[in-house]
Amino acid sequence: MKDADEPGSAKKHKPNFHHSFPAHGSQSSPRGNTFDALRKAKQALPIFPARRTLINQIRRLASAIVIGETGSGKTTQIPQYLLESEVNKGSIIAITQPRRVAAITVAQRVAQEMGSTAGGIVGYCVRFEDVTAPNTKLKFMTDGMLLREAILDPNLTRYSIVMLDEAHERTIHTDVLFGVVKAAQRHRLKTGQPQLKIVVMSATMDVDHFSKYFNNAPVLYLEGRQFPIQVMHVKEPQSDYLFASLVTLFQIHKEAPAGEDVLIFLTGQEEIDSAVRSILDLSRDLNDCPKLQVFPLYAALPSHEQIKVFNKTLPGHRKVVVATNIAETSITIHGIKYVIDSGMVKAKVYHPLSGLDLLKVVTASRAQVLQRTGRAGREAPGICYRLFTEAQFKAMDVNTVPEIQRCNLASVVLQLMAMGISNVLSFDFMNKPAPESINAALEELVLLGALERQPDSEMLKLTPVGKQMAAFPLDPRFSKVILLAKDFGCLEEVLSIVSILSVDSVLLNSSKKRLQAGQAHEKFKSSEGDHIMLLNIYRAYKQVNGNKSWCYENYIVARNMNTAQQVRRQLREICVRQQMEISSCGRETTAIRRCLAVGLFMNAAELSKDGEFMTLTTRKQVSIHPSSCLFQNKPACVVYTELVKTSKTYMRTLSVVDPDWLMEAAPAYFRRKRASAIT
DNA sequence: CTCTCCCT
DSSP states (O other): OOOOTTTTHHHHHOGGGGGGOOTTOOOSOTTSHHHHHHHHHHHHSTTGGGHHHHHHHHHHOSEEEEEOOTTSOHHHHHHHHHHHTTTTTTSEEEEEESSHHHHHHHHHHHHHHTTSOTTSSEEEEETTEEEOOTTOOEEEEEHHHHHHHHHHOTTOTTEEEEEEOSGGGOOHHHHHHHHHHHHHHHHHHHTTOOOOEEEEEESSSSHHHHHHHTTTOOEEEOOOOOOOEEEEEOSSOOSOHHHHHHHHHHHHHHHSOTTOEEEEEOSOHHHHHHHHHHHHHHHTTOOSSOEEEEEEEOTTSOHHHHGGGGSOOOTTEEEEEEEOTHHHHTOOOTTEEEEEEOOEEEEEEEETTTTEEEEEEEEOOHHHHHHHHHTTSSSSOEEEEESSOHHHHHHSOSSOOOGGGTSOOHHHHHHHHHTTOOOGGGOOOSSOOOHHHHHHHHHHHHHTTSEEEOTTSSOEEEOHHHHHHHTSSSOHHHHHHHHHHHHHTOHHHHHHHHHHHTSSOSBOOOSTTHHHHHHHHGGGOOTTBHHHHHHHHHHHHHHTTTOHHHHHHTTBOHHHHHHHHHHHHHHHHHHHHTTOOOOOOTTOTHHHHHHHHHHTTTSEEEEOTTSOEEETTTOOEEEEOTTSTTTTOOOSEEEEEEEEESSSEEEEEEEEOOHHHHHHHOHHHHHHHHHHHHO
């Protein structure tokens, strides 16, 4: 399961190279036949003729934008070109990727092309894995990792060139990095330090915008190759995209020969599971058609289920994959001839004024729709059926709203403050978040004690607590819970809970096995709420030393539990480094809920007289998510970890708290909010 | 009466 963007690209265009071009190549005889074949393959890439121009331009420029489609070879080749021609002047070139798998596989690929393995001249650095050496010159890393480094060294002095790849994805990390590298470049120029070159690499989107932002940096275009794809829109708007997707699938299925596979984009787990069931039901009555192999695909699916989509379609069969946007970029499935696109996506939306940060189904952007369409033409010409009209397509936003404009910014603002950027409102963002969002984040950080107003001025500055909080790779609310836990003597327990909250759900919940899973989870449940339940799971897991069959029997996702353990180890190390005493509360779990109440005071809800829950300050009606262990209960007051909007607005992962704890946590906040709610 | 996707 890897992002097959660059590493396998030559295979697609030059099928005759297939055998000499193993994606995860052997490490045998780097100077032998494999190496020769690799060199030939490198020269056959569409980027190769542009080599001289690219080197000369980037040598001359402080900043450059490189536009190239998938398969142009930009990610693997440009770093090598710059190194070979010593544009980096002996120091390190950083190349960022939005995803871990991409950083790792691209580094391995490039190392192999250079006749070595990752961990030498070519290395990578992602969370939990630093595969670099003192002599590393090409350092592939996640954008989040470079951002963390920037807290310690805002001028990125170790690097001569920073390349931001997949910039069109506009992850929150890449967006913050835009501003950070731009400021570092300017500062280094002003103080006579060696130049910092910036290379932004992107697919065809937002080109002028990128260029303008980076002081009118020239745009270098690379030839990309994609097979032609025929695009079909529906004639009339569809009221039910789920139904429309089934109709379209069976139309294709009746006409197309076996072996031509279909990829359907829907929005979420429940929807996908139900679509898969419907497809299987409907296909049972069909004669004289190929047989169907239907696979759901979403991140929460156990990996052994995910891997099934890669299996070769059986002879005389047709593969149908029903996926979330995980199949847009993260996972590439071979053999897809048809794409059916609902035009919908589940996305985070944030309302700074109400502080509501939730997940809901929205219309996709044109950029997303184009990306989905492209999935039909990876290996041969394809067809894309869009379940929306051409007019609807034209009415879609051209680009996905950058993540930074859709999220709670508390974490980003704290990181910027920790880098010494004191006026975040005037920070040079490529797309500015709403001032309300930044102000809401500032207010939250003040209430959490991370920032304080300077006497005689409106300026906010980082407090020692804020500095400590910024050291944790966590949402500030949870960093705060950890700091509190030290004082409340329950740090061991809180580390376990926060670690599990940092990873995808450890409770298995496929709709198929929901009943059995529910019964297995019964013994972990707590009347205190889900956080204590997570602690119970962690304790039980430790008791059996993370035994895999125990996980299986208890419907616990071993993969996520394992990641949680790694997170815990990292958080614990940070605590030790900060000389925090690692204490345990044993059975006295009340202390844990007190810490959670203080950290999550902005996410509180109370039971009103009519039996519904209302958020404490914004007075929005919310419900307990059916997956919560408090679903059957009616506690008077709770704090929740997040909101999800589907048929209702649901609170997910909650704990029972005493309202007095909340008032103590932020008296001014509640007094003010109450007042404004009444007027 | 049910949980987009990534990342430190």
